[in-house]
Amino acid sequence: MGTKLSAQQRESKTPNSSLTELRGKGSVPGVVYGYQTETLSVSVTEADLIKTLRESGRNGVINLDVDGKTLNVVLSDFQRDALKGSFKHVDFLAVNMSEELEVAVTVHTTGEAAGEKEGGVVNQPNREVNVKVKPSDIPDSLDVDVSALEIGDHLSVGDIRDTVSYEILDEDDFLLVSVTAPTVEEEPEETEEGAEGEAETEAAEGETSEESKEA
Known part of the structure; x- marks a missing residue:
């Protein structure tokens, strides 16, 4: 037995403005397709969807009631709002309970x-x-x-x-x-040539400083 979730059928070609309005009322647009069913455009209440997924798990079977007709489905795919984290769209796959998928x-x-x-x-x-x-x-x-x-x-x-x-x-x-193994960054070893170069540079800077004072 799957977890129950109610859905309402909607027009397949819904304008973006209507989808935005739908989401604003706390519902999520989606589609149902698969075993012994034509592709249906539906909407579900987001709060009910979240509750159902908590009970059934990401891959659990859901008894989806679409206007009185019950289908055994699994959540095939979904889209979330990148900022809010809310559901933007869901895909339900109707399945044959006696066949592997x-x-x-x-x-x-x-x-x-x-x-x-x-x-x-x-x-x-x-x-x-x-x-x-x-x-x-x-x-x-x-x-x-x-x-x-x-x-x-x-x-x-x-x-x-x-x-x-x-x-x-x-x-x-x-x-x-x-x-x-953990990555350990080794500090570069200072070569003799490098050390001598630094010493020569410091000496040259010192001489330049002295000449400036004399001038």
């Missing part, structure tokens, strides 16, 4: 790497993996334990593929986490 899942690290305690730096070059799973089994995140990683160690998809119950579509060498 491909979705991106966030990689979340747990624990403190052993190498980090020694001054190492934990890097996470890829923060999402692509998985194939039934809608009801979509994980909110892929948790990766990094506590055993020493400086120079890394974790790739191949290291954790057998620890999950769903199919990861990325290759085995797809890097998730690495621990590298």
Whole structure:
């Protein structure tokens, strides 16, 4: 069972002024497409959307009620206002609950790497993996334990593929986490030639100063 969210159907070709007015009233324009449905233009109340996502998670199944018709959907994509952080647009993908689909899942690290305690730096070059799973089994995140990683160690998809119950579509060498040695900037060594040059410059400046006084 998914979390319920109500939506209202709207005209597919809505002028920008109407969309701005819609957002000003606390609603978010969006579209629904996918399994056994024509593309629908809808709007949802932003407060209800935020509450639903908190309950279901980013990848959870939502029972979207569009004017009395209920569709099983997942949040496919969204746009946020860069300054306010509010939702500007949402895309809902209607899904078949008995068939697997491909979705991106966030990689979340747990624990403190052993190498980090020694001054190492934990890097996470890829923060999402692509998985194939039934809608009801979509994980909110892929948790990766990094506590055993020493400086120079890394974790790739191949290291954790057998620890999950769903199919990861990325290759085995797809890097998730690495621990590298800290970068230390060395101060340049002063050469004898450099030191002599500085001494000559200081001496020349001294002589010039003396000549100025005599003049």
